[in-house]
Amino acid sequence: MDTYTKKIREIAKDLLASQKVDRVIGFEMGTIPMAARPVSIESENDAEKLVFNSLCAMNLANYIRKPKGTIAVIAKGCDSRNMVNHVVEHQVDRENLVIIGVPCHGMVDKSQLALEVEGEITAYDEEGQTLKITTAQGELTFEKQDFLKDNCRLCQHRNPVIHDYMAGDPVTEQELEDPFADVNEIEAMSQEAKSTLFEDLTKNCIRCYACRNACPLCFCPTCFVDESSPQWVGKSQNKTDVDTFHFLRAFHCAGRCTDCGACVEACPMDIDVRKFTRKLIKDSYEMFGWEAGLDISKRPPLDTFNPADPDDFIM
Amino acid sequence: MGNLLEHMGVEKDRIHFSWISSAEATKFVDVVKEISDKVRALGPNTKLKKIYS
Ligand code: SF4
Ligand code: SF4
Numbered sequence: 001m002d003t004y005t006k007k008i009r010e011i012a013k014d015l016l017a018s019q020k021v022d023r024v025i026g027f028e029m030g031t032i033p034m035a036a037r038p039v040s041i042e043s044e045n046d047a048e049k050l051v052f053n054s055l056c057a058m059n060l061a062n063y064i065r066k067p068k069g070t071i072a073v074i075a076k077g078c079d080s081r082n083m084v085n086h087v088v089e090h091q092v093d094r095e096n097l098v099i100i101g102v103p104c105h106g107m108v109d110k111s112q113l114a115l116e117v118e119g120e121i122t123a124y125d126e127e128g129q130t131l132k133i134t135t136a137q138g139e140l141t142f143e144k145q146d147f148l149k150d151n152c153r154l155c156q157h158r159n160p161v162i163h164d165y166m167a168g169d170p171v172t173e174q175e176l177e178d179p180f181a182d183v184n185e186i187e188a189m190s191q192e193a194k195s196t197l198f199e200d201l202t203k204n205c206i207r208c209y210a211c212r213n214a215c216p217l218c219f220c221p222t223c224f225v226d227e228s229s230p231q232w233v234g235k236s237q238n239k240t241d242v243d244t245f246h247f248l249r250a251f252h253c254a255g256r257c258t259d260c261g262a263c264v265e266a267c268p269m270d271i272d273v274r275k276f277t278r279k280l281i282k283d284s285y286e287m288f289g290w291e292a293g294l295d296i297s298k299r300p301p302l303d304t305f306n307p308a309d310p311d312d313f314i315m
Numbered sequence: 316m317g318n319l320l321e322h323m324g325v326e327k328d329r330i331h332f333s334w335i336s337s338a339e340a341t342k343f344v345d346v347v348k349e350i351s352d353k354v355r356a357l358g359p360n361t362k363l364k365k366i367y368s
Pocket of ligand 2: 257274
């Protein structure tokens, strides 16, 4: 069994048995092969359900707002940054939160992997950095490194930034030559090319809002897309309405997005909505020297005023 | 916000931000003129425009 899983089960069991927490939020294996899903357990006997592997790409920070009692939660590097956001934005008190940090080796891009195999995947397993996939044709092995999710390739905060327990030793952080190469590439395009790129990007969107629902940042009691009076954006499949939704959803994440990739992971149409938020991450970094969720004592840049803020866009 | 719109292919000169006090009538006129000129130079907008049919 994976050492992380073992350690997580131990910690969870202990926390529940000693009644230090009322529940533990983690991952369990899903009902179909190659799927892990969030689970909340309240009894130490259920600790055996918990797992951690490269399929645990959803962000559990999404399930810790306004908790009843004290909760423990599993956090990868990016998730822990969203938990910092939550504390700063008063969605949860730090005292009610026990963070079980997991130094992360990156998550697997399931869609990419599925393209490599023929037929249905019937079983999945991993050992260290090797992935084992079983199909009707037999067992195949892949190197995890070749199938990392895009955001994991660019991640520079794999170790949890806050934690109360750790499920393993810290991992070495990646050093990237140009962390924003993807954004720069789009910036260098012509106006028309950019426009086409984003129009194509969202053309299959069915407006299920899974991207919004999976995102820990989206916690308004009524989302602007659901409001009908006033109706900020049309509810149809009209392309302009779809694009307006995406533009505004992304902008609401400005200075807050941790590039956790939960939005992309949740999308049933495989739309890379990070294309929008990546630009905001770059701008936050360049304009305010800011990376979201690293410091529990600081409010995000769009929430504060500093006389040194860039203002050259004001006429 | 302007940056993200530009990133998505909306011309930068269509989006303007200014800070004008209610006592700054002349500044208001100047800003409106400048915006109108810039937008006129770009021609009709085609991006993020809802067409009812
Ligand atoms: S999850 Fe995908 S299909 Fe659903 S609204 Fe978001 S981008 Fe559109
Ligand atoms: S917008 Fe996407 S990448 Fe950013 S915090 Fe939300 S779910 Fe994570």
